[in-house]
Amino acid sequence: MSRQIIVGNWKMNGLSKDSTARTEAILSALPDTAVDIVICPPFTQLAAIASLTANSPVACGAQDCHMESKGAFTGDISPEMLADLGVSHVILGHSERRQTHGEIDETVREKTVAAIKAGLTPIVCIGETEDQRETGQAEDVLGWQIKGSLPDGFNGILAYEPIWAIGTGLAATTSDITDAMTFLRAELVRQFGENGKTIQILYGGSVNAGNASEILAIPDVAGALVGGASLDPEAFLTIVRAASAH
Numbered sequence: 726m727s728r729q730i731i732v733g734n735w736k737m738n739g740l741s742k743d744s745t746a747r748t749e750a751i752l753s754a755l756p757d758t759a760v761d762i763v764i765c766p767p768f769t770q771l772a773a774i775a776s777l778t779a780n781s782p783v784a785c786g787a788q789d790c791h792m793e794s795k796g797a798f799t800g801d802i803s804p805e806m807l808a809d810l811g812v813s814h815v816i817l818g819h820s821e822r823r824q825t826h827g828e829i830d831e832t833v834r835e836k837t838v839a840a841i842k843a844g845l846t847p848i849v850c851i852g853e854t855e856d857q858r859e860t861g862q863a864e865d866v867l868g869w870q871i872k873g874s875l876p877d878g879f880n881g882i883l884a885y886e887p888i889w890a891i892g893t894g895l896a897a898t899t900s901d902i903t904d905a906m907t908f909l910r911a912e913l914v915r916q917f918g919e920n921g922k923t924i925q926i927l928y929g930g931s932v933n934a935g936n937a938s939e940i941l942a943i944p945d946v947a948g949a950l951v952g953g954a955s956l957d958p959e960a961f962l963t964i965v966r967a968a969s970a971h
């Protein structure tokens with residue numbers, strides 16, 4: 726029996742005061758549910774939030790990291806630096822980074838390898854664009870992203886985030902997600918053998934307090950990666966309450 730995982734991606738939102746208040750609101754109202762919770766604030770808030778969540782059931786994650794452990798990489802943050810702060814997870818290959826920072830599958834794979842080496846749990850994102858979906862290329866794209874972004878022996882978390890559903894308020898339908906999960910599981914097993922059977926797959930894309938129960942009940946959905954709704958503690962906690970162990 727494994728616990729579902731609810732990951733909050735705050736993106737580039739949060740100054741000191743509101744990040745602390747949001748985290749305290751979550752910590753003070755945690756439901757008694759068997760669920761893993763990860764919150765991913767921006768880099769500037771990681772030290773504070775990692776310290777606030779230490780010794781709590783909530784883990785702290787980053788939204789990106791570099792693939793090298795140190796060196797002449799101005800402005801970058803290494804996975805070792807994250808681990809040093811008490812950060813345990815890192816989101817990698819989010820579509821916003823693929824689209825606006827030119828990240829390709831190979832970059833994502835190198836970062837994933839580095840994150841695992843530093844002891845972090847990578848949450849690797851994949852997903853097709855609306856155009857790829859409409860032209861029938863979604864499965865090919867997802868297959869290639871798995872092949873390119875996940876290293877051999879991958880033992881982290883995969884997040885399926887159809888790009889057309891991110892930040893749009895238009896979550897994929899239950900039937901879309903069911904089909905995608907069936908395809909992704911088969912593809913993981915095809916590419917990784919036995920190991921592919923146990924890789925946890927999250928759904929992300931406009932998950933909110935209203936649709937979380939339905940999405941989290943879909944077979945093989947191991948949890949949710951939540952963007953916008955994770956900024957509202959009440960909404961985030963409602964999503965957490967909708968998760969379960971199964």
Ligand code: PEP
Binds near residue numbers: 931950952954
């Ligand atoms: C995300 O940023 O990963 C995401 C899924 O965002 P939203 O929930 O706002 O669609």
